[in-house]
Every structure is written in structure tokens, then in C-alpha cells.
Amino acid sequence: MTKIVGIIQTKGGAGRSTFATNLAAHFSFREPTTLIDCDLPQATSSSWYALRQAEFPAKDLFLAQARDHVELIQKAKEQASVSRYLVIDGPPRITEITRAIMILSDLCLIPLGASAAEIWSTADLLKTLEEARTYKPDVDARLAWTRFRAYTREAQDLKDAVKKGLKLEELRNRLGYRVAFSEALARGLCVEECADRKAKGEVHALAEEVKRILAEKKK
Amino acid sequence: MTKVRKSPIILKPTIDEKMALQFASAASPAASGAASDNLTAASPRRPTAKRASTSDVGKNVRQISLTLKRDLYDKIAKAAARKNRTLEEHLIKHLIKRYGK
Numbered sequence: 001m002t003k004i005v006g007i008i009q010t011k012g013g014a015g016r017s018t019f020a021t022n023l024a025a026h027f028s029f030r031e032p033t034t035l036i037d038c039d040l041p042q043a044t045s046s047s048w049y050a051l052r053q054a055e056f057p058a059k060d061l062f063l064a065q066a067r068d069h070v071e072l073i074q075k076a077k078e079q080a081s082v083s084r085y086l087v088i089d090g091p092p093r094i095t096e097i098t099r100a101i102m103i104l105s106d107l108c109l110i111p112l113g114a115s116a117a118e119i120w121s122t123a124d125l126l127k128t129l130e131e132a133r134t135y136k137p138d139v140d141a142r143l144a145w146t147r148f149r150a151y152t153r154e155a156q157d158l159k160d161a162v163k164k165g166l167k168l169e170e171l172r173n174r175l176g177y178r179v180a181f182s183e184a185l186a187r188g189l190c191v192e193e194c195a196d197r198k199a200k201g202e203v204h205a206l207a208e209e210v211k212r213i214l215a216e217k218k219k
Numbered sequence: 220m221t222k223v224r225k226s227p228i229i230l231k232p233t234i235d236e237k238m239a240l241q242f243a244s245a246a247s248p249a250a251s252g253a254a255s256d257n258l259t260a261a262s263p264r265r266p267t268a269k270r271a272s273t274s275d276v277g278k279n280v281r282q283i284s285l286t287l288k289r290d291l292y293d294k295i296a297k298a299a300a301r302k303n304r305t306l307e308e309h310l311i312k313h314l315i316k317r318y319g320k
């Protein structure tokens with residue numbers, strides 16, 4: 001069964017496209033995967049895909065774009081017949097499209113950097129998630145830490161505050177604060193194709209965790 | 220025996236189109252964030268600035284100056300005097316009558 005992962009976060013620059021592109025690339029190493037870019041006209045994921053296909057054409061990675069929720073549902077239905085995984089890169093707003101992603105996804109990931117601004121916008125997103133659960137009780141949304149500097153006091157304080165305040169499940173694996181992420185994106189690569197071994201390890205572990213969560217879900 | 224790589228079997232997920240459309244269209248103001256006191260930088264709730272009221276209903280907002288021809292000015296001034304009003308009061312009264320308060 002095709003599994004759908006939605007990347008949602010209302011704060012810009014939180015790492016949605018970093019997550020989406022790296023997850024899509026990781027999944028496509030083994031199985032057909034479609035990356036659906038809903039963050040238009042910014043289209044970071046689409047630009048990454050264009051670069052990637054020009055340099056390293058992958059036959060198991062596809063791209064679709066959706067400008068609104070109706071188009072997204074249509075594209076999801078179409079791509080579900082050709083891909084094993086759909087990775088949806090959401091827009092930085094709570095719009096109809098973000099709401100549709102919540103309902104369509106088997107797993108919603110909320111990238112969260114260790115900054116107060118990102119935590120506030122996540123708190124806003126939670127209200128919409130609660131609302132989504134009145135429609136679909138099993139909406140599964142989890143926080144995914146990005147640019148996390150585990151050795152800093154600030155990151156630990158924010159993590160504790162999030163644990164107490166947001167009460168949302170977190171992915172066990174986190175992405176650190178590494179140049180490799182922005183470099184890979186700019187070159188149409190995924191971090192697993194770069195030299196930074198720590199960054200590679202983080203993405204691999206996180207993507208495998210996401211795969212496990214999806215595999216455990218009802219077939 | 221040679222290994223044959225099988226292509227994965229892809230089954231369509233059950234995309235609940237109706238539900239997704241329904242929820243997407245039912246946007247509510249719940250997502251706008253709530254005000255909160257006693258917030259720290261690490262608080263997961265967004266502090267909202269207490270803004271002064273922006274409503275200026277009932278307040279004078281702009282002065283308008285008009286250039287009138289002599290005969291029209293005289294007519295208005297005469298009518299205002301008849302009603303025992305200043306020229307401004309008389310004009311405002313007429314504008315209110317035409318456009319409402």
C-alpha cells in the first residue's frame with residue numbers, strides 16, 4: 001500500500017524542503033517515490049528535483065506540483081498508482097492545502113528548529129491538528145527536530161518546554177545543525193550522497209525511523 | 220538459481236477524498252493563535268502583543284475643504300442661518316442624512 005508522508009510547518013525556513021527532499025531521495029533508493037511540492041511559487045523541492053534530474057536522473061523518483069487542495073488530492077490519487085511513497089512538501093501557512101495534507105497523510109512530520117519562533121508556530125498548528133482529528137481520529141503528527149544543537153543549553157531548554165507544552169510525539173532521531181543540508185539541497189543531492197558522515201547518519205536513521213513507523217501502520 | 224529482482228507491488232492507498240475536501244474547506248479561526256500571559260522565551264505558546272483598539276468609529280478622522288461657487292455658498296449659508304446652525308453643522312447634518320452616521 002502506498003504510504004503518504006506530509007511535511008507541515010507554518011514557519012518558513014524550518015526545514016520542510018530539507019526533510020521532504022531527503023526523505024524522498026532516501027525512499028527512492030529502493031522504491032518508487034513521488035515528491036509533491038505544494039510550496040508554490042517558492043518551489044524549493046521542485047528546483048531541487050530539476051537539478052537532481054539534470055545531474056543524476058533517477059528513474060524511481062517523480063515530482064508533482066499542487067497549487068491547491070483539490071489539485072493535491074487529484075495528484076495524490078494519480079501518483080499513488082505509480083509510487084510506493086508520496087512525500088508532500090507543504091506550504092508555510094495554514095491553508096486548505098495544509099489541512100488536506102493532514103487528512104491525506106499516514107504520517108505528518110512537523111520540522112521544528114530549536115527556536116522560540118518555530119515553537120510558537122507549531123503551537124498554532126496544533127489547533128488545526130486537533131480539529132483534523134475530529135474528522136480523522138488517527139491523524140498521526142510527530143515533531144522532527146532540525147538544526148538541533150544537542151550540546152547547547154538553549155536547545156535542551158526548548159526541548160523540555162516543547163515536551164511539556166506541546167505534548168506531541170517526537171521522532172527519536174534528529175537532524176543536527178550542519179552545512180551539509182543546505183549544500184546538498186543547492187546541488188540537487190540528498191545528504192546521504194554527500195561526504196559529511198554525521199549528516200548522512202542522521203538522515204539515514206531518521207528516514208528509516210519514518211519507514212518503520214509507516215510499516216507499523218495498518219496495511 | 221539466479222535472483223530475479225521483483226518490482227515492488229504498489230497498491231493504491233485509500234484516499235478519502237471527500238473527507239480531505241471537507242476538512243480543507245472548513246478552515247476555522249482556531250489556527251490563529253491564542254493570547255497568553257506569563258510567557259517565557261521557551262514557552263510553546265505564542266505571545267500576542269496587546270494592541271490598542273484600531274476602531275475610530277465616532278471620531279473625527281479627516282478634514283475636507285471644498286471650493287464652492289459664490290451662489291452655492293450663499294444658498295448653503297442662508298439655509299444654515301435659517302436653521303440656526305453653523306455652515307459646518309448644516310453640511311454634516313445633510314451628509315449624515317444622505318449617507319448615515
